[in-house]
Amino acid sequence: MSNILIVEDEPRMRRLLEISLGEEGHTVHTAQDAEAGLKCFQREAIDLILTDLNLPGMNGLEFLQEAKRWNASVPVVVMTAYGTVETAVEAMKTGASDYVLKPFSMAEMRLVINKELDVQRVRDENRSLREALGKRYHYQNIIARSAKMQEVLAIVERVASTNSTVLLGGESGVGKDLIARAIHQNSRRASGPFIKINSTAIPDTLLESELFGYEKGAFTGANASKPGKFELADKGTLFLDEIGDVPAPTQVKLLRVLQEREFERLGGTKTLKVDVRLIAATNKDLRAALEQGTFREDLYYRLNVVPIDIPPLREHKEDIPDLVNHFLLRFNHENGKRVESITPAALKILMEYHWPGNVRQLENTVERAVALSASPVIDVGAIQLDSGGRSDPAAGSPVLPEGMSLEQWEDEIIREALRRANGNKSQAARMLGLSRNALRYRLSKMGVADEAD
Numbered sequence: 203m204s205n206i207l208i209v210e211d212e213p214r215m216r217r218l219l220e221i222s223l224g225e226e227g228h229t230v231h232t233a234q235d236a237e238a239g240l241k242c243f244q245r246e247a248i249d250l251i252l253t254d255l256n257l258p259g260m261n262g263l264e265f266l267q268e269a270k271r272w273n274a275s276v277p278v279v280v281m282t283a284y285g286t287v288e289t290a291v292e293a294m295k296t297g298a299s300d301y302v303l304k305p306f307s308m309a310e311m312r313l314v315i316n317k318e319l320d321v322q323r324v325r326d327e328n329r330s331l332r333e334a335l336g337k338r339y340h341y342q343n344i345i346a347r348s349a350k351m352q353e354v355l356a357i358v359e360r361v362a363s364t365n366s367t368v369l370l371g372g373e374s375g376v377g378k379d380l381i382a383r384a385i386h387q388n389s390r391r392a393s394g395p396f397i398k399i400n401s402t403a404i405p406d407t408l409l410e411s412e413l414f415g416y417e418k419g420a421f422t423g424a425n426a427s428k429p430g431k432f433e434l435a436d437k438g439t440l441f442l443d444e445i446g447d448v449p450a451p452t453q454v455k456l457l458r459v460l461q462e463r464e465f466e467r468l469g470g471t472k473t474l475k476v477d478v479r480l481i482a483a484t485n486k487d488l489r490a491a492l493e494q495g496t497f498r499e500d501l502y503y504r505l506n507v508v509p510i511d512i513p514p515l516r517e518h519k520e521d522i523p524d525l526v527n528h529f530l531l532r533f534n535h536e537n538g539k540r541v542e543s544i545t546p547a548a549l550k551i552l553m554e555y556h557w558p559g560n561v562r563q564l565e566n567t568v569e570r571a572v573a574l575s576a577s578p579v580i581d582v583g584a585i586q587l588d589s590g591g592r593s594d595p596a597a598g599s600p601v602l603p604e605g606m607s608l609e610q611w612e613d614e615i616i617r618e619a620l621r622r623a624n625g626n627k628s629q630a631a632r633m634l635g636l637s638r639n640a641l642r643y644r645l646s647k648m649g650v651a652d653e654a655d
């Protein structure tokens with residue numbers, strides 16, 4: 203059974219949880235504020251933390267941050283009052299594993315806790331298995347000290363040697379390109395071509411001819427025949443970036459290639475067969491697109507054979523010091539400079555930032571710092587974080603995550619609620635404390651179509 207730490211200021215609730223979880227066979231530690239909670243966490247071998255978000259003194263979010271800093275692998279479940287889902291979502295972004303809205307039933311609470319403990323157990327087993335084999339994953343040019351990135355690499359390792367289609371998901375700048383290349387380089391196709399095509403960068407009308415090629419005279423301007431990317435990628439890997447933006451007619455053709463491995467050039471009659479491994483990437487929630495009917499379900503399932511979700515940088519901040527060193531080396535090399543390290547104060551700024559643009563933004567920030575730094579050690583003055591054009595981020599503690607507008611933040615919360623409700627809008631509305639109509643109005647403002655239900 204497990205060691206559970208409960209942090210809750212309200213005595214009756216604390217007692218109730220203590221008894222109920224104790225009855226389950228867990229060893230329960232309790233604390234009435236964050237400070238006491240932290241002490242206990244640092245002293246005992248805790249397997250899971252259950253904390254209220256609304257605490258006197260250090261609040262629940264700060265507590266969560268501190269706890270994660272101490273040991274990021276211990277799951278933290280947060281409790282928060284109905285109607286304050288925003289804080290719950292913020293807690294999830296800070297690294298909470300799940301949240302429970304008050305008032306809750308003990309059955310519900312036990313369910314969440316058991317689920318978290320199960321997940322943790324599987325992770326631990328995987329980890330100890332790997333450790334027993336001395337296995338940590340190293341890929342050239344990929345920084346992945348954190349457990350989250352190690353998990354990504356573990357899947358990369360398993361999938362690279364197969365021919366499975368891979369769907370890479372993750373926000374902009376998290377490393378989808380990098381991971382796609384790693385899969386190719388570690389596959390049996392490594393000596394074959396790696397061809398990339400970005401559907402957003404190509405006008406809809408040209409995308410098909412780019413993918414499948416065309417014969418002379420297929421359309422005005424087609425003065426000579428041209429092979430498409432699928433042909434070019436034969437015996438290698440085709441990386442389809444921004445798959446969510448592929449228009450409907452092209453989706454049909456893609457589906458056919460995936461099913462039958464054959465196609466014709468535009469205006470051509472000869473059926474071509476190719477041996478191509480497809481890796482697709484998206485920074486959108488393709489599930490939402492499915493719900494809206496803008497992305498074909500059959501294609502989605504063909505693509506989503508092996509999903510790899512790359513976490514945003516704010517969820518694996520432990521990697522920031524390594525990433526900074528990695529980029530320092532690179533930019534020194536590129537610019538012939540000798541900026542060797544970074545002061546603890548400057549690193550602290552980088553560790554605390556929210557990184558809406560993920561690793562790419564960190565990379566740019568380090569590049570700028572190297573350029574600006576007159577000394578061999580980067581200090582606070584050389585760190586410039588663009589706050590997305592918003593004014594005066596220094597005034598008081600930030601209310602919003604840095605780099606986000608209120609609107610973006612609201613949209614995120616709504617999307618998160620929809621995800622948690624598996625797309626069920628009534629349930630999402632309830633989670634958000636909104637009426638269905640109010641949610642519908644907000645969704646339409648966000649450009650999310652409504653006809654789905």
Ligand SMILES: Nc1ncnc2c1ncn2[C@@H]1O[C@H](COP(=O)(O)OP(=O)(O)OP(=O)(O)O)[C@@H](O)[C@H]1O
Nearest residue numbers: 343344345373374375376377378379380485561562
């Ligand atoms: N784990 C990592 N280790 C080292 N470098 C990284 C890592 N993750 C990302 N990078 C670097 O960050 C930059 C952005 O990564 P990449 O282009 O792969 O992101 P992306 O997810 O494809 O972004 P987008 O959605 O905007 O296309 C690249 O220069 C990449 O080399």
Ligand SMILES: [Mg+2]
Nearest residue numbers: 375378379443
């Ligand atoms: Mg990319």
